[in-house]
Amino acid sequence: MGTLIQSTVAAASLVLPDGIIVAAMVVINALGGLINPLTGELYATHGGFDVPLLYRQPDAEPDTVRSLTNTTLGVIATNVRLSKPQATKVAELAHDGLARAIRPIHAMLDGDSIFAVSIVTDAVVPANTTGAKLADMVGHAGADSIVLAVMDAARETQGVDDWPSVTDAQQAIRDGLR
Secondary structure, three states: OOOOOOOEEEEEEEEOHHHOEEEEEEEEEOOOEOEOOOOOOEOOHHHHOOOOOOOOOOOOOOOHHHHOOOEEEEEEEEOEOOOHHHHHHHHHHHHHHHHHHOEOOOOOOOOOEEEEEEOOOOOEOOOOOOHHHHHHHHHHHHHHHHHHHHHHHHHHOOOEOOEOOHHHHHHHHHHHHO
């Protein structure tokens, strides 16, 4: 279906107003692809927007045993104190980053999960942002951090036998478009 990345670990972070830090770390072994097969461009380019969605049937039924090994795991860490419901919402919102960077994502045979943690040592207390507003802000920044981390993984991964890297796949697509 797409280019596989063999268990690549990558990270990215954003610094928000009031000294809030939102960092993402991802481990990618997705069932879906990271590049648009028509353009050779990463889906995550420009935050995953303005990229046509491609819908097609897989070439064959996936090998269930092999497909069950596909997953993308992520952690969002922040330096603000989050309640359990806020952390749950941050993790939920951060999944939007996966959807902007990997297509398809959250398939039946994927095991995609994102966790949120709050590093409370010297926690930042934002001035006018609390409750739902804080969880939304951190969660949306978490989604953007996930997109950046996936792009980092795509750029840094080396291909292995029979599994091209994203860079290799992009070159093959460009060669085919010439």
